[in-house]
Amino acid sequence: MALLEVKNLKTYFHTRAGSVKAVDNVSFKLGKGEVLGLAGESGCGKTTTCLSIMQMIDFPGEIMEGQIIYENAFEVITENPSKSFRDRIFNRNVENKKRTKNLLEFSEAEMRSIRGNHISMVFQGAMNALNPVHRVGNQIQEVLNIHEPELEKDEAWDKVIDILETVGIDSVRARDYPHQLSGGMKQRALIAMALVNNPDIVIADEPVTALDVIVQAQVLKATKELQRKFDLSMIMITHDLSVIAEVCETLAIMYAGKLVEYGDLRTLFKEPFHPYTQALINAFPSIAGPKKDLYDIGGFPPDLRNPPSGCRFHPRCSKAMPICSKKEPSNTPIKNGYVACWLYEEEEKRK
Amino acid sequence: MGLRGYIAKKLFFAAVAFFVAITIVFFLYHVIPGNPANIFATDRTVNPDQRDALLERWGLNEPLWKQYGIFLRNLFQGDLGFSYLQKMPVTDVIGESLPWTLLLLGTSFVLNAVIGIFLGAFVAWRRGSKLDTGFVLTYNFYNAIPLFFVGMLFIALFSFYVRKWGWGFYFPAYGAQTAGSSEWGFFPRLVDILWHLALPLTVLTIAGILGWSWFMRGNLINILTEDYIKTARAKGLNENQVLYKHAFRNAILPVVTNIGMSIGGLIGGAVLIETVFSYPGTGRMLYEALIRHDYPLVQGAFIIISGLTLLGLLIAEIIYGFIDPRIRTE
């Protein structure tokens, strides 16, 4: 059973030059304890997808349609009957048991009790993801203060120390300010912040980019151990396929706002279906095994304000057919997943 | 180095800067034409006994370096010199007009800073909304008009036309209190003072609030694009918590410095506004002293202004050190 299911999500950014279809008809599932890798080039919409799940899309972005089904959604509603005045006015049927599990229908106050509590997010720590003027420990404790206000201060602090030690930071560092920590430690602190309240789902946005190779390996290892320990469901957003290969079980490839291929990691790495996935995997330099010739995809990613007609990859695709530029491919089921490509849709039809 | 070292460093710098400032003021005063000794020697209105006493007290017959020593000694005794225009000590002259300026500018300053910062934050948070657009337009419009003109407009409207139209209520056009009000009781007097204060205070405060909130708005808009704001939201904080706990403290840092720098300006006064409203503040006093070559008064005022500016900056920097941990270690 899927813990989180994203169905036909569409998020557009309204600019003067037209709507940027940053996320267009994206669907995927995330099971309990599953680690999903969301890969793609910059600007392909992978971060926007995850911010849409958290409903943290800023103006001028807007979630146009779709569903985000969260299995434990009812917990939130029963957990949090006290609501702000405004929410009470706009959502009169709050206590109504008939409410859906669709997060997009949740009020802002309910989403708040989901963020950091049920679904939490890890940002890139090398950037400014920690507030420079607060102590690291206090920033982590803040999560507990919001979601478990009944917790005593001392208990909360103990929990903070606990989680810091779990992610591999010395407890004395809790009183440090972010600028006193190294890049690797900042990233670990962010992971601790995401884990401190035992969330169901952790979304990690480029968690190890900009870290040095050895530190990167250390952080990834810690992440993997923690994921196993807490049986977390994770979505790992990265442009680096090798990071995904290391940590994830399922792989979703995005291209120009579309999910082009989704399925089991091992299968996809061995025999990728979509030409883009094939090219991407072949374009990745590896250090293991014999030296292989790298594949150059050629061309450049499209402008999302007026994307190419039909399949968005067809101008760069080596296997493009006439139909590719005319009609958009639908999702064709493959082993443990699906692919959006005319190559396989035609095959399917012939069967 | 920590907070203690940081404060020690700032104290040291402030002390050095103050010393340099008063030295410059002293020598400037002696370099400009018509030095004090000459003035005392030639001014007939100064009575001879007083002149001799002053010459001795300030060592005006001594060489320059000795005068400097005397000047420093007097300064530490709180003696800033003798205004030969007003025929009384500089400290008294300043002491007479300072309360009025502090009343006008101090009130306006506190209102400006507090309301301005929060209004700025409020507007920045709703960036792009109608409220924000309105704010930007108002700011630009009000800033396009010279302040003294606004003052004159206010006088015309609320003090002249109001009476012409026969409305029951108007504001006085000049002064800080009605003549002879010192014999009234406490409350009538207070009301009188506030009544006189209303117009200049409004003119100054509107401009000030707009300025401060514009500054705050710019800072906050920059801060809101930072990654830690996203982190804070992802934690499940509500918008107010994100704004006041995470964004506000970072955005207020430059504002603190600015507040510190403005404290010195308080004594300098708002010359234009005080002139327009004939308000008996230090700004007007200083202006008169300047055009009538009353150098001791100018010198005294400069020393006080530079001292207060430095004090304000020092306080701002110490507060800065408390708010921003990065500053302490740099």
Added chain:
Amino acid sequence: MTSSEISDYSSIRLMRMAGFSFLGLAIIFVVLEIIVVFFGELSYLSIITSLLLSLSVVILVLSLRKVALQTPSIRRNVIIASSWLIGYIFLTIISETFFVFLILQVAAFVIGLISMLVRIISFTQLNNTFKRLSKIGYNLDSQIFLLYGWFAVLSTVALIVSVYTLNLTVIIAVVITTVVGEISLLFAVGYKLIQNSNAIKDIFEGVQKRFLDDRPELEDHENIVVEAVNLEKLFPVISGFFESIFSIERIKNTGRATAKYFSSIFSKERTKTIKELTREYFGKVFEEREKLFVHAVDDVSFRIHKRETFGLVGESGCGKSTTGLLLLYLLESTGGKIFFKGLDSSELSVRELKEVRRYIQIIFQNPYESLSPRFSILDIIAEPLRLLNIETDEAKIEEKVKEELESVGLIPAEDFIDRFPHELSGGQRQRVGVARAFILDPEFIVADEPVSMLDVSIRVGVLKIMRQLTLDRGTAFLFITHDLALARVMCDRIAVMYLGRIVEQGPTEELIQKPIHPYAKALIAGVPKPDPDAKRTEELPIIGEVPSGIDVPAGCRFNPRCPFAIDKCKIYDPKLEEVEENHLVACLRYKEINDM
């Protein structure tokens, strides 16, 4: 190389102009003095003369700036000299203006005195600049500046003294001496400058010749394009003055000493005096401030051959980028030597360095910031051609740019030359950067993380183009990266750096398949592999993070993190040793480790 390729003579021209303007100034001085003598007091004339003097000095500084632009120490000196000069000019004008008004004459007098002091400082600085220039090949001995500066001060003092004597004969005598001295010195300065500009011209042409003559011989020099020998770059750490002054230990120690001092007043026991205490306190501060260095690059040697791509790999802060900047002559090394085609950079003069630079190009990391947004693609790529006057015919320039664009895969070139950087994607921009670097047919290219800002699908294209161009044109290529996998694609040989040292160096495949140094091993094990079955080595052999470059560990720099470190490693600093052919390792225990 034809004579049209010789770079601008503008600095020589400027220098000569400065000289002539000094000469002209002297003549004007004579004329003005005659006018003053015959027509009485004309104070405005002195303003004009001071303005003229400033103008000639400005021209002089401009010419120096041109000459000295490339050497940081000289540049710094010129900046100091010119800022003092600006102060001097400013003060002179003020004082001269004040003299016109009778009221302000005291102020004018004081300011004039100060301006004289500033003048001597500024002229001393100018003299220093000339001294430094003469150190690197320009024989520009010009004590005349110093003389001129001192003369100004002395004459002013003499004038003042003479005025106080109230003896007309003395005053006239001093005035005449001053005027004659000033005029003759101005003549001397002007003459010297013109002479100097001739000297520069001679040297300049000599450089051209030397470089041209040397090149054919060097072709045989084992194909080595760039050689770094024991390269060293230390950045001094200026710890905050107040950090040192207010350090708790120092305050404590001094407190104790002071207490002792005061207690000694009663016991009459001899202790340090207050003066000694203060000197000790502050003396130590300066001592400690100068002791700290960041060892960015420390004893690094390698060679890059023609047609070869050499990779520098390491974590951030290991000194790989600094090495690149040193090889580009953008930083001055604090030790060691760089040979470019056999020419020792430390022996080259500024002019020669400028010539050498033409053959060394850089590809930047960030394609979004390295291209000027107001230049069209044509202008960006053609800029080096135009700057160095290599091609003056616009049609030919366009032809060449188009060729270059096509060679980096921006086809058709016509579509691109008129566009601006913001109309291109990141990959296209980086290709423009590559074209710009290759258009001068350089001998050597430094690329610092050229693809790290690009997406994976675009990376390969850019890498392939760089590789192809390097091979086609026989360029030596230094590829700096943190990503070993990328280095594997690009490089023929790789050097792994750690804390400013090369720890292992060898042919790419050999180093990646069979690393010997424990750090290289860890680095290779740490690289993630795009293959779900090839999991990263579960147990990472090393722990912790790179220590700071300020207090470098004693002995082998890697010993605190090395799993194989023994006592020996904490004492002896290993040197690079040849383990196999072309494969160098700096490790004391490599044999034992590899036998394990």
